[in-house]
Amino acid sequence: MTWETPKTDWATDDAIGTTDLNRIEGNINLQIRHQEGANGRMGIFTTSGGDTEVHNSSITADTRIFLTVQSGTTVSPAICNVKSRSVGHSFIVLCDTVSVVIAYLLIEPE
Numbered sequence: 001m002t003w004e005t006p007k008t009d010w011a012t013d014d015a016i017g018t019t020d021l022n023r024i025e026g027n028i029n030l031q032i033r034h035q036e037g038a039n040g041r042m043g044i045f046t047t048s049g050g051d052t053e054v055h056n057s058s059i060t061a062d063t064r065i066f067l068t069v070q071s072g073t074t075v076s077p078a079i080c081n082v083k084s085r086s087v088g089h090s091f092i093v094l095c096d097t098v099s100v101v102i103a104y105l106l107i108e109p110e
Contacts, residue, residue, distance in 0.1 A: 041106045044070065049098035051083060055090045056106070063106050065091055070101040 004023045036042050039057045046052075059065075065082045080095035080102060093102065 042104060044101060044103045045093075047078075047080070047093065047095040047098065047100045047102060050094065052093050052095065052102075053090050054093060054104065057088050058106065059085050059087055059089065059091055060108065061085075061087050062109055063091075064109065066105040066107070067093065068103045068105075070103050 004026060006023070007020060036044075041058065043054070043056070045054050063085070065085070067080050067082070069078050069080065078095055078097040078100045080093055080097075080100070083092045083094040085091040095102070
C-alpha cells in the first residue's frame with residue numbers, strides 16, 4: 001500500500017464515497033504502522049540490567065525514542081530511559097531492573 005494524495009478540490013455538494021474513505025483509511029494506516037525488525041522503526045528487546053545497547057542504523061540526532069515495559073517486573077515498575085544514542089548505529093537504554101522486556105517506537109519529527 002502506498003500513500004495516496006488527499007483530495008483537495010472538494011466542492012460544496014461533493015459526497016464522500018467509498019473511494020474517498022478507502023484512501024483516507026489507507027493513509028491513516030500508513031501513518032501508524034511501522035516496520036519491525038532489523039533497523040525497523042519499532043522493536044522489542046530484553047534488558048540485562050544497567051545499560052543495554054539496541055542496534056538500529058535508522059537512529060538520527062532528532063529521533064524520538066519511546067519505551068514501554070512489556071513484561072518482566074512484578075514487584076515494582078521498572079524505570080528505563082534512553083541514556084545516549086549513536087547516530088546511524090544504536091541507542092543505549094538504562095534500566096533499573098534486570099530482564100525486563102521493552103518495546104520501542106522510533107519517530108522522526110517534521
